[in-house]
Amino acid sequence: MENQGPTTGLTPHLAIADKRGTQAIDFYVEAFGATENMRMPADDGVRLMHAHLTVNGASLMLHDEFPEYVDNESSPPNGVTLHLQVDDADAWFDRAVAAGAAVIMPLDNMFWGDRYGQIKDPFGHTWSIGCPVKGEK
Incomplete structure (x- = not known):
């Protein structure tokens, strides 16, 4: 089996508001030289279910927000x-x-x-x- 990299660690996973996940991928590629490893659209055909990028040798995951699956509406990113x-x-x-x-x-x-x-x-x-x-x- 090919080495898939570390099996432990900490990977940031960003929620992107306003159905702009695909725009976020494009920005991180341009701004930080990210490599897109995979992208999975949601069943609704509009939102991004999951994406995995590599930025500066580290993993970054992101997805569009899915307010129907959380108790509270999210607020703008803060504190991280x-x-x-x-x-x-x-x-x-x-x-x-x-x-x-x-x-x-x-x-x-x-x-x-x-x-x-x-x-x-x-x-x-x-x-x-x-x-x-x-x-x-």
């Missing part, structure tokens, strides 16, 4: 930041902004030794991007 530790924070940050992300915290050299900033994707999810400041370890 997805962090990308990358080789070149400026290149990753600039690519995300060019793809449509909004800057929350501009990139800067931080006291802990990283070049770090935050963006919000068009679907309301917060992402931080960082790498060691060049010349520091």
Whole structure:
């Protein structure tokens, strides 16, 4: 049997509001260089049941919201930041902004030794991007 990768770990699974899951896939491919591993449409032919992407070597799963299966209406994403530790924070940050992300915290050299900033994707999810400041370890 071919190695399918780790069988344990933690994988973010994002709910995308307003039936925009396929748009989210396109954004993550453009903004973060994601690779689409699979996409499964819902039986209604409109919504996205499930998608699996790889971003910077890690899995990211997403789906359109299905309010008929939850007790409470969801609110805008809040309280979670997805962090990308990358080789070149400026290149990753600039690519995300060019793809449509909004800057929350501009990139800067931080006291802990990283070049770090935050963006919000068009679907309301917060992402931080960082790498060691060049010349520091």
